[in-house]
Amino acid sequence: MAEMEQVTLETWKPRTRVGVMVKEGKITSIExxxxxNLPILEPEIVDILLPGLEHEVIDVSIVQKMTDAGRITRFRxxxxxxxxxGYVGLGKGKxxxxxxxxxxxxxxxxxxxxxxxxxCGSWECTCGESHSVPFVVRGKSGSVEVILKxxxxxxxxxxxxxxxTVLRMAGLSxxxxxxxxxxxxxYNFARAxxxxxxxxxxxxxxxxxxxx
Numbered sequence: 001m002a003e004m005e006q007v008t009l010e011t012w013k014p015r016t017r018v019g020v021m022v023k024e025g026k027i028t029s030i031e032x033x034x035x036x037n038l039p040i041l042e043p044e045i046v047d048i049l050l051p052g053l054e055h056e057v058i059d060v061s062i063v064q065k066m067t068d069a070g071r072i073t074r075f076r077x078x079x080x081x082x083x084x085x086g087y088v089g090l091g092k093g094k095x096x097x098x099x100x101x102x103x104x105x106x107x108x109x110x111x112x113x114x115x116x117x118x119x120c121g122s123w124e125c126t127c128g129e130s131h132s133v134p135f136v137v138r139g140k141s142g143s144v145e146v147i148l149k150x151x152x153x154x155x156x157x158x159x160x161x162x163x164x165t166v167l168r169m170a171g172l173s174x175x176x177x178x179x180x181x182x183x184x185x186x187y188n189f190a191r192a193x194x195x196x197x198x199x200x201x202x203x204x205x206x207x208x209x210x211x212x
Contacts, residue, residue, distance in 0.1 A: 009048060016041045022048055030087070034115055034201075043110035046089075050113070055081045055106055056165055059186035063094065072096075078187050079105035080194075081113070082169025086130075089113035090166070090194040092187060116170040117200035121150030129153070132174045139196030142188035143181035148196045151176045159193075162186050166193040 014020045019042045021027045030049040033040065040046065046053070059078040064071055075098045082088040089112045093104025119134030120127055132150045139146050146163060151174040157164045159177040167175055183189045 012044045012048070014042060014044070018042075019045055030113075031115070040111055040113065043107045046110040046113050050083060050087060053081050053083050053087075053110075054169070055079050055109070056169065057102060057105075058162055058165060058190050060098070060101075075101040077101040077105040078190060079109050080166050080169050080190060081106060081109040082166075082171070084169060084171045086116050086118060086171050087113055088116055088166060088170035088194065088197060090190055112194075114194070114198045115201060116172070116197045118170075118172060119150075120153075122152045122174075125150075125152035127153050130171075132172060133197075133200060135200075137196045137199045139192040139194065139199060141191035141195060142185060144183055144185065144188040144192045145180040146189070146192040146196050147178040148193075149176040149178070150174075160189065162189045163193045166190055166197070170197055 009023055012023060014023050018033065018038050018040065022045050027033060057077060057079055061076050062073060063076050064073050074094045074096050076092060076094045078092045079102060080088065080090050089109040091105045091108030091112055093101050093108055095101040095104055117134055118130035120129055120132060121134040122132060131153055133148050135150065137148050153174055155174040157167050157173065157175055159167060159175065160179065160183060163177055
């Protein structure tokens with residue numbers, strides 16, 4: 001796990017409308033981008049608005065492709081990023097060198113950053129803190145399906161190692177999980193968990209009604 005290099009406003013040259021708005025100060029928070037449903041097409045937007053992101057490599061494999069010139073071997077890396085406080089992203093990248101594959105995966109994960117709604121949705125716990133998911137959510141990728149259930153405080157992350165990494169990067173500490181399918185496929189396992197977390201923003205709770 002490592003902290004990523006950050007981009008400064010002075011050296012960044014935005015190429016999209018949202019990027020220009022961020023550099024000009026018209027958008028000052030990552031929450032505003034998601035509230036306005038604006039696309040994130042430049043990883044520098046995340047670097048500026050969401051500093052302090054960490055990343056962890058989930059899987060590294062070697063892929064081969066036959067061409068007229070012969071067999072080409074490349075590395076494929078799967079990386080999860082997060083600030084451990086409600087934001088998480090997942091990406092993968094391919095390159096002939098291991099370092100470049102990780103850099104591509106981190107860039108892709110920044111473009112896939114998503115907010116995670118946290119809460120205390122377990123009937124066994126009434127602490128009111130944001131330590132678990134607020135309700136049951138599901139995510140599916142390939143043959144893998146992941147179901148996240150609220151857990152009382154002190155339970156911990158009852159999940160496989162891949163799902164634990166994604167949940168921890170999102171800032172969750174107590175979650176029960178139920179998995180189906182071929183979880184040995186690390187990318188599908190991680191992506192199913194990521195999609196389940198993204199689905200926390202598809203529903204609104206009574207607490208969110210008061211906020212809006």
